Amino acid sequence: MARGTKSLLVMAAVAVMLGTGVLSAAAGLADDGPPQGTTTSGDTTTTESTSEEVPELPTEVTSPDVTDARLASLQRQVVLNRRQTCYWQRYAFNRCAMPRHMERWETDISRLQRLAKWWKRSLLRTKYYALSFRYADRPLAPEQARIVGLRLAGKLYHWVGYQWKCLDELWGHRESSWRYWADNPGSDAYGIPQALPGDKMKSAGPRWWSSVLTQIKWGLKYIFDKFRSPCGAITFHNVNHAY
Numbered sequence: 001m002a003r004g005t006k007s008l009l010v011m012a013a014v015a016v017m018l019g020t021g022v023l024s025a026a027a028g029l030a031d032d033g034p035p036q037g038t039t040t041s042g043d044t045t046t047t048e049s050t051s052e053e054v055p056e057l058p059t060e061v062t063s064p065d066v067t068d069a070r071l072a073s074l075q076r077q078v079v080l081n082r083r084q085t086c087y088w089q090r091y092a093f094n095r096c097a098m099p100r101h102m103e104r105w106e107t108d109i110s111r112l113q114r115l116a117k118w119w120k121r122s123l124l125r126t127k128y129y130a131l132s133f134r135y136a137d138r139p140l141a142p143e144q145a146r147i148v149g150l151r152l153a154g155k156l157y158h159w160v161g162y163q164w165k166c167l168d169e170l171w172g173h174r175e176s177s178w179r180y181w182a183d184n185p186g187s188d189a190y191g192i193p194q195a196l197p198g199d200k201m202k203s204a205g206p207r208w209w210s211s212v213l214t215q216i217k218w219g220l221k222y223i224f225d226k227f228r229s230p231c232g233a234i235t236f237h238n239v240n241h242a243y
Helices: 002-032 064-093 109-134 142-157 162-175 198-204 212-227 230-240
Strands: 038-041 044-047
Touching: 064 109, 109 142, 142 162, 142 212, 162 230, 198 212, 212 230
Parallel strands: none
Antiparallel strands: 038 044
16 A cells, blocks of 8 residues: 555656646746737737848840940931932932931930931832822822922922912812813813813823823913913902813
């Protein structure tokens, strides 16, 4: 009995020592507070995610070689467009009338881009204008015939500005809309100037029935001989509805 009692006492002492150690460990955790990255509000505890800040990557820097190559390409493009525009001006009118610019020494890329687009449009307009005037003795579209009329009116009779507006109003909106094939069903009037009859335009050149140049030259001479100016013809047309 004495040995059994002694064993029980030893076991009880060990249990007491173990219980005391667990309680002290729990008390230590309570004193230290919640673990790092958690927040407590009332009876609830939430865990916050911690993330390291990612350093910003350096911005891409354009290589000086790439910038110089782009600048040189834009400069060549502008100069080429200017040369071609001058070529088409000489092709049609035997002269090149363009202001002098310094695109070759321009270093601003954004300005060079705008200049390249502007000279490209200028080249297309000049080429269209030059070919219209060069082939004016052939059948042309109404917008091309109008360009030929503008050129001839200014070159032969110095009808520019207000006088040209009168001529454009007369032939472009009241008579033929610049169509060389315009035929008046109520009479024998034909062509851009609505000559009556149409075959009288043969005095101005060949192929009066299809040549824009022949029709316009005859019409301009007719207006000059009878009314002295397109605005005089418009005044007569306002009263008589014909000229």
